[in-house]
Amino acid sequence: MNVLNVFYGVFAVLAVWGIAQAWLSQTRTETIHPIKAFIHLLAFYLSYLLWPLWIFSLYAGFSGIFSQHQAIFVFLLSSLLIYARFIEPHMVLVKTLHYQFNPQQPFKRPVRIALIADLHIGLFSGHERQLKIIVDKINQQQPDFVVVAGDWTYEPEHKLADELKILQNIQAPIYSVTGNHDEQYPGPPIQDLLSHALSVNKVLDIEAQIVEFEEFNLVGVGDLWAGKADMRNLPELPQDKPFILLSHNPDTVEMVPELATRPLMLSGHTHGGQVQLPWLTDYVMKKVSILGHKRGLYQHTHADVFVTVGTGMVGVPFRFGVPPTIDIIEIS
Template sequence: MWDTHSVIFYFYLSFALIALWGVAQAWHSQTRTETIHPFKSFVHLLAFYLSYLLFPLFFFSLYSGWSGHYSSQQSIFIFLLSCVLIYARFIEPHFVRVQHQQYSLNPEQKMQRPVKIALIADLHIGLFSGHERQLKTIVKKINQQQPDLVVVAGDWTYEPENKLAEELETLKQIEAPVYSVNGNHDEQYPGPPIQQLLRHALSVNNVIDIEGQIVEFDEFRLLGVGDLWAGKTDMRYLPDLPQDKPWIILSHNPDTVDMVPKLPTRPLMLSGHTHGGQVELPWLTNYIMKKVSILGHKKGMYNHENADVFVTVGTGMVGVPFRFFVPPTIDIIELI
């Protein structure tokens, strides 16, 4: 019964059945997606669902090495490749980590008490990520940190379904005010036209859209700035505003920092957009990042002429359904 020929037959049978299931799931999911590129969405979803083929491939590599069906080198190569891809697809994207960073907003005067800001970005609710389990994990970890406020630096979506308000319902459990701006995927650059869908989903789930608005805090002001690729980043008016407090600027694309004018107190911009590369591969990731961020932003803190910018790697995925050595992250910025 379980000779080599039988195992190979059942392997190909399982492979074919999973492939058919993947194609059907991708097609069905695409029909519920808000997109202007149905075929592109279908191809992306195909990669998402066909990744389940990695599991029979993993077990077959073990068997083929043991039985001699493949050479030991071939079996080891397939085994290692399937392990890496399984980790990047099914494990790391669900390991939401919390990272801490202290920042002196005004070096000449310390804060009366530290202010804790939870920064998240690039949830990309839609094709690959931002589903209920991950959102619950994000909300739980944010609440454990007890931040004074939560800021979301855009790219909420990645061609989501039209039930976006229901998918975001978990956000109501965040025990701090949540402020947000849009990113390029929320603004038809290259996302679909979902501004009205997103605006409704955020408002009914207690998320405050602050694009073009100022939020007053005791010792600083928070300014929401629109997306760079959408052409919504004019900040020439900033020097004309009151300067008795330092500024925190929330804007999706970190390259927006180049447009911050000189102010009496150096502002801090909080951004996302880059995903930290999402998949960390030697040389290749850094090469691709040059097209994502003209100014060379990837992750962490950067100092520029008129402002500093902190770039979070975000929590979601686009392009390919993998994260590798760039786990989804909640950044806690403690102002001191």
């Protein structure tokens, strides 16, 4: 058996394995589009073919099967895709933002909030390896509490509660709101499944609720695309403390009414583009955020909004130029 046949055999075995895994995973997935889920899972599992392709490009270049230019092209392309599929999605960064509501009236002590969003547990993301990295890095930062700005899921499997069990290792309270993928926009109807998974793992859903702290109030705001982002009652609430608003979609900031103290909204949704490519990413982002939010801090008429790039993936199982990130918001 020559080397070429060995490569063909490896490609064939991996392809059959990938198709089988995609089909089996789809049968365990909460989805209303089985064929669509199967195609997405095919992209996820067949991406393992990139490894033998990467090795084959080297062999083909040295043996003359490919021209030098062809070998370099295939090698570089497969290297890029391997990085975006297998490396960057697990390169969880930690970034810190320092924020003050009123520099003339600083807090008695700084408050550290760990912000994560868009875990998208399901087809591509949120597997045990990545969740363990996220939990460990959050604990290293010793935040006062953690907020999750929605999109927990991306057509998850039935065992969602078990997959989230590792979050019980986070050494701080966890507050959460849901996002469009959790609200059937465009995800499947998994509200009961998610609600149970969060409850048994001690994650507090604060949608339409207020959590009072000594120097500020944390307000959970429902998802914009689901029509649940109602903040008309905020001016009627006591205005003696500033508000931190937790809402999945940063475009919700335009609905914030004028308040005594300019509030800070914490959001996700955009993934920071997820795959950073010239022109194409900006075109897609116009559909994700009408107001042009991508990542970082933005100022609007009645509020500031900070947008995290999140940790998971949708559409394609790649991250490129936008590593998953935990944002520490230090308010003083």
